[in-house]
Amino acid sequence: MRLLLLTALLITPALLFAAPGLPHQLHGTVEDFTSGTLNVFINDVNVGSAAIQSDGTFGKSPNLFFVADEDGAYAGERMTFKINAADAEGNVTFVNGAVTEVATRLVIIGRDTPSGTTQTTTPAPVSVPTPTTTTTTPIKGDFGGDGVVDVNDFNYFIANWGSPETDLNGDGVTDILDFNILMANWK
Ligand SMILES: [Ca+2]
Ligand SMILES: [Ca+2]
Known part of the structure; x- marks a missing residue:
């Protein structure tokens, strides 16, 4: 009996930390590449690799690419990229269950255009302002x-x-x- 209790105590913490989170799906384009590997890093750890296709894309059907979150610890972490072993532009925040389109390219010192990495976001609903109507007609x-x-x-x-x-x-x-109009406007 005592042995069983001890075993339960040892296993329980491991179960708590083992809850996996939903993966984050990535797809998109890699500029100037038609082969090779796009590597994804979180805190300098390679957390996933996607094959760059001949059309410069990665993660497109049927080659879907997911960054797994087996320990449920990646939410809010920053994912960075390398094309093969070379630094690539941009970063994407890990969100469990999210699907993000990425357009990345090699980091080139002195490139004069801004980062080519984009992250799609669900646009916020456009709020239609209530028009302020001034009653000018009696x-x-x-x-x-x-x-x-x-x-x-x-x-x-x-x-x-x-x-x-x-x-x-x-x-x-x-x-x-x-008369009907009059009644419709009756106080
Ligand atoms: Ca009339
Ligand atoms: Ca009146």
Whole structure:
């Protein structure tokens, strides 16, 4: 019994640290290369290698490429690249379960253009601003102009029934159609 308990105590911590994280899938292009290997490093440790295809791509179907996270310890770490053994541009932050497109190339001292490495990000949803509407047109049916359609407007409306005076829909007469508009705008 005591031996079993001791064994359990020894195994439990190992299980806790062994939880694997989802891999991070990488694919993209390697400038000026049509063969060789793109190596991925985290903290100077080679964590994955992808074959560069004849069209300069890597990680494309059917040669999908994943950086595994067997110990669940890579989230937030920075992945850097080497083309064969030579330093390549850019870095990608490891995110469990993410898919990142990378365009990389050799680091060349004195290259005057910025880094060629890109990381796709899910664009943030565009928030459509609520237009600030200034009510410049008077409320239909507010004949008194006090901002509300109420009994005063109603009385005036009824008094002008049939006339163009309180016509709200533009047909030249005040009738049931205008009454409906009046009711729709009732305070
Ligand atoms: Ca009114
Ligand atoms: Ca009318």
